[in-house]
Amino acid sequence: MMTMPNDVAGTAALAICEALLLALNDRNILPENEIVGVLMDAAAAHQHAPPGPGDAMHTAVAALINGILAGGNSVRRR
Numbered sequence: 001m002m003t004m005p006n007d008v009a010g011t012a013a014l015a016i017c018e019a020l021l022l023a024l025n026d027r028n029i030l031p032e033n034e035i036v037g038v039l040m041d042a043a044a045a046h047q048h049a050p051p052g053p054g055d056a057m058h059t060a061v062a063a064l065i066n067g068i069l070a071g072g073n074s075v076r077r078r
Contacts, residue, residue, distance in 0.1 A: 018068070039069050 021038070024030040030038075043065035046058040 036069065039065055043069070 021030075021035050025032060025035055043062045046062040046065070049055075049058040
C-alpha cells in the first residue's frame with residue numbers, strides 16, 4: 001500500500017467528517033446548533049491545548065475549524 005502525506009490524509013478526513021455532519025443534519029439526527037457546538041468544542045480543544053511543541057499545529061487546527069464555522073461549510077444554513 002502506498003503511503004500518503006499527512007496533508008492528504010487530513011484533507012480526506014476533513015471531507016469525510018464534513019459530509020457526515022451534513023448528513024446528520026439533513027436526516028434531522030443532529031440539529032444545526034448541535035453541529036455548531038461540536039465544531040466549537042473541537043476548536044476549543046485545540047485553542048486550550050497544553051503548551052508544547054505542537055503549539056503551531058494546534059493554532060492552525062483551531063483557525064481552520066473556526067474558518068469552517070464562519071463559512072458554514074458543515075451546516076446547510078436554512
